[in-house]
Amino acid sequence: MKTTLIRNGTVVLPGIISQQDLLIRGEKIAAVGDLSGLAADETVDATDLLVLPGGVDTHVHFNDVFMNTISVHDYYTGTVAAAFGGTTSVIDFSNQRPGVSLMSTIDDKREEAQGRALVDWGVHPVITQPTESTLAEIAQVVAAGAPTIKCYMTYRQEGLLIEEPDLRRILAALRDAGGMLLVHAEDNDMIETLVPHFLETGRTSAIHHAESKPPEVENKAIARCLRMVRDIGGRLFIVHMTTAEGVEMVGAARCAGLDVLAETCTHYLLFTEEMLRREDGIKWICSPPLRDQATQDRLWAGLRDGRLTQVTSDDAAYSWEATLYGRDRFDLCPNGMGGIEPRFPIMYSEGVAKGRLSLERFVELVSTNPARNFGLYPQKGTLLPGADADIVLFDPSVKWTMGQANSHSNNDWHAYEGIEITGQIRQVYSRGQLIIDGDECRAEKGRGRYLHRRLPS
Ligand SMILES: [Zn+2]
Numbered sequence: 001m002k003t004t005l006i007r008n009g010t011v012v013l014p015g016i017i018s019q020q021d022l023l024i025r026g027e028k029i030a031a032v033g034d035l036s037g038l039a040a041d042e043t044v045d046a047t048d049l050l051v052l053p054g055g056v057d058t059h060v061h062f063n064d065v066f067m068n069t070i071s072v073h074d075y076y077t078g079t080v081a082a083a084f085g086g087t088t089s090v091i092d093f094s095n096q097r098p099g100v101s102l103m104s105t106i107d108d109k110r111e112e113a114q115g116r117a118l119v120d121w122g123v124h125p126v127i128t129q130p131t132e133s134t135l136a137e138i139a140q141v142v143a144a145g146a147p148t149i150k151c152y153m154t155y156r157q158e159g160l161l162i163e164e165p166d167l168r169r170i171l172a173a174l175r176d177a178g179g180m181l182l183v184h185a186e187d188n189d190m191i192e193t194l195v196p197h198f199l200e201t202g203r204t205s206a207i208h209h210a211e212s213k214p215p216e217v218e219n220k221a222i223a224r225c226l227r228m229v230r231d232i233g234g235r236l237f238i239v240h241m242t243t244a245e246g247v248e249m250v251g252a253a254r255c256a257g258l259d260v261l262a263e264t265c266t267h268y269l270l271f272t273e274e275m276l277r278r279e280d281g282i283k284w285i286c287s288p289p290l291r292d293q294a295t296q297d298r299l300w301a302g303l304r305d306g307r308l309t310q311v312t313s314d315d316a317a318y319s320w321e322a323t324l325y326g327r328d329r330f331d332l333c334p335n336g337m338g339g340i341e342p343r344f345p346i347m348y349s350e351g352v353a354k355g356r357l358s359l360e361r362f363v364e365l366v367s368t369n370p371a372r373n374f375g376l377y378p379q380k381g382t383l384l385p386g387a388d389a390d391i392v393l394f395d396p397s398v399k400w401t402m403g404q405a406n407s408h409s410n411n412d413w414h415a416y417e418g419i420e421i422t423g424q425i426r427q428v429y430s431r432g433q434l435i436i437d438g439d440e441c442r443a444e445k446g447r448g449r450y451l452h453r454r455l456p457s
Contacts, residue, residue, distance in 0.1 A: 181236050240265045269350060285333040
């Protein structure tokens with residue numbers, strides 16, 4: 001088995017940050033420590049570099065058919081962008097097709113990833129047909145390594161809405177099967193009242209997207225979810241949470257012993273709703289919408305104190321042509337933006353370099369916790385011996401400007417254009433293989449493997 005010795009880097013391990021050597025043997029991390037007496041097939045000098053576990057992004061949308069378009073990232077282009085952005089594991093959402101079994105959500109993604117994925121990938125099935133037969137399949141998808149099922153509490157027109165009685169049945173089935181329910185928490189009744197009212201009164205521009213989905217829309221849905229867990233038990237994960245009250249509610253629920261976790265996403269930590277007032281404001285239409293500065297500050301506080309457990313990208317990259325559907329009517333804009341490549345460097349730059357997060361907390365938020373929460377730890381999310389050798393060599397001193405010119409996404413626009421970044425990814429290893437070397441991608445198509453996940457009990 002090939003050995004690679006990464007010498008003299010600052011290795012970030014749980015609870016310990018110190019200058020060490022790290023040995024890769026085959027696909028695994030074999031040792032961390034003073035390995036100066038050791039000879040390896042290859043030696044890499046990591047002096048002045050951080051040695052970090054590869055990013056784990058558990059919230060991406062590849063080949064996602066949504067709002068009259070499809071996301072531009074497929075399993076090749078999406079994982080190229082992931083790899084350049086230091087992310088070595090992704091978990092993608094797979095919407096159940098009408099009239100089709102829940103197991104087929106995994107098969108669909110196997111087909112999409114086959115011969116294309118550059119990094120390891122997993123699946124969250126999305127229930128769209130809450131029938132008896134779908135419910136009966138929940139234990140099967142959990143056993144097949146996809147124990148985290150998502151439901152949307154809105155998007156009726158998209159065929160995604162799950163009403164509360166069904167949501168409760170799904171939560172109970174997941175509880176019994178050892179799975180976890182992921183919810184997109186926005187109250188559909190409020191949206192179906194507010195959005196038409198905005199349109200009827202001529203309030204149709206990008207900022208009206210945020211105004212028509214105020215924090216109360218999200219808070220009401222979060223409160224309903226938490227009530228469900230109180231009644232039924234089970235494990236709940238709130239995706240892309242954006243409100244201060246949400247952070248409070250989840251914190252209180254956790255203190256009360258409920259098995260509830262919540263994440264937020266890169267864009268909520270960098271942008272505010274002011275972006276929506278710009279002429280090109282449609283670029284930042286996403287749901288839940290961007291919030292104000294005070295709320296953003298509360299999200300950072302939630303990341304520090306643990307009420308928010310991780311940061312994902314919610315990568316939902318739509319072409320400029322499709323984004324323009326929303327030029328005159330916010331409700332026609334495909335909600336979302338690409339972000340899989342920016343996530344890791346932005347969280348370092350905005351978090352660690354700006355003094356909002358410790359280096360250790362940054363690693364927890366972008367790698368360790370997503371791996372733990374979604375059943376990949378300790379195979380992923382850590383540099384401890386025995387883990388997969390998914391490693392990012394990171395230069396914390398370099399300053400650069402992010403944008404389309406240095407993007408590796410195949411989208412034709414960039415939501416993070418002009419953002420000043422401190423810290424740069426030098427090299428990325430996935431299961432021991434050097435896949436990103438500076439500007440060069442060395443990964444062969446299709447090398448990514450299916451991540452068979454099992455949640456900790
Ligand atoms: Zn999403």
